[in-house]
Amino acid sequence: MLTVGRHLSIEDALEGARAPTRLRWDPAARRRATTSAARVARAVARSERVYGITTGFGSNAVHGIDRADAEALQRNLLVSHAFGAGDRFPDEVVRLALLLRIHALARGHSGIRPSTVEALVALYEHDVLAVVPSQGSVGASGDLSPLSFLALPLLGVGRVRVRGRETDAARALARAGLSPVTLAHKEGLALVNGTQVTLACALLAWSRARTALLAADVAAAMSTEALAGRAAALDPRVHVARGHPGQIASAARIRAVVAGSRLVDAPPASIPGKRTAPQDAYGLRCAPQVHGAAADGLDYAGAVLAREVDAATDNPLVFGEDVLSGGNFHAEPVALAADHTKLCVHELGSISERRTASLVDAHMNEGLPPYLAPTPALHSGFMLPQYVAAALVSENKVLCHPASADSIPTGANVEDHVSMGTIAARNAMRVADHVHAVLAIELMAACQAVELRRLRPGPRSAAVLALVRSAVPFRRVDAPWGDALERVRALVADGRVAAAAGIGGEGRPRRGRGGRR
Secondary structure, three states, X not given: OEEEOOOOOHHHHHHHHHOOOOEEEOHHHHHHHHHHHHXXXXXXXXXXXXXXXXXXXXXXXXXXXXXXXXXXXXHHHHHHHOOOEEEEOOHHHHHHHHHHHHHHHHOOOOOOOHHHHHHHHHXXXXXXXXXXXXXXXXXXXXXXXXXXXXHHHHHOOOEEEXXXXXXEHHHHHHHOOOOOOOOOOOHHHHHHOOOHHHHHHHHHHHHHHHHHHHHHHHHHXXXXXXOOOOOHHHOHHHHHOOOOHHHHHHHHHHXXXXXXXXXXXXXXXXXXXXXXXXXXXXXXHOHHHHHHHHHHHHHHHHHHXXXXXXXXXXXXXXXXXXXXXXXXXXXXXXXXHHHHHHHHHHHHHHHHHHXXXXXXXXXXXXXXXXXXXXXXXXXXXXXXXXXHHHHHHHHHXXXXXXXXXXXXXEOOOOEOOOOOHHHHHHHHHHHHHHHHHHHHHHHHHHHHHHHHOOOOOOHHHHHHHHHHHHHOOOOOOOOOOOOHHHHHXXXXXXXXXXXXXXXXXXXXOOOOOOOEO
């Protein structure tokens, strides 16, 4: 069971994205919501001029709304703003966005009735998920387009997915024993005004980036084994001398994985073709510096996202008798964090591809055969996997353009600066997924190279090798690859690579106080 309305940790939110769970509303927050909804009702009864309650929206705020039309105003807002484009968001994104929106509204500052929040909770617990187009939000005034689609099933309108099957919302409500909701004053505005779709994508991207970070350290360790690398660059004194915590931790993880290896620092006589240079190429030697910088950047992004999970992000907000118009729906904090996340995870893929290039290059791979083919020339070995890694890294360079650097005014120039946060977060998810594949390619190549050596790797590296071999065999001759990449990519994405190396518990989101009960 998750508690909403008080504090929700990133870890609990992500668990709630994978599958629905029971939700419990924090009692103090529920009382606050009741008080806020009563304040909104008084504003309508007194014909107070309050944005979005007794006025129109955006540039239409100059127009008052008759008390008799106040409820119709809210329904009209929801159905008119449910307009979008592009592919549908996957269920995981929609489920997480719904959970985050419930939590934000449950904080009690939105002026929405408790019964309407509970109707959203029922949708989540029954796993009735709206069909939500992925394009259409500019990240202010909130995720208007996707949040409108997210809330439409409350009205029995639109299309939904239930346990993987698409159906009509009204039919899904009836099957679940639920009834459509008639929106009251301010409720349509509260439902569509927030950052939760941007935040859901950013959280999933960040989580995948953290998984990639650990897998990158394992891949770098495996390549260090495969290339008979030098241990000096991993000496803790080197990293403490610079002082960056991510770098220190990354070096420690790589050092732990290669411990006990007979390949690392192997004498030239035991490695035919080994170069006598006293240091390795940057891909190996600077892995802790690059991975560590990414780790520190992801720590920054995670702190921003953790705060946003607990944020009240619609407008206006209710504090006792004060109904205050502000701009908490502006997704700039999340947009910048998402852009930084995708840049950090991209760098993990960028340096990984360079290590793969060294593994297949006979001029760089310390005496291994060209392209790691046991019979060169006749067989191409790992030539094309490196091409694919290069293609993915190059595509990521395009996706890493900072969406938050752009702004196009909307809403008749009232909304004159927007964050484009949803674009940043969606692209961050794609970049992280690409990097998982790039790391899988490096692991496949490194394992092939290690097995071409006569010396034993360290025990942890041997465990990673065994895991990869459980998914794909040693490649003696050219043959169809089949789904080899997808099988190893899955080992990266679900954390099994890091776990096999004995570092699977590090770098994961930590459960905060007040979450799961």
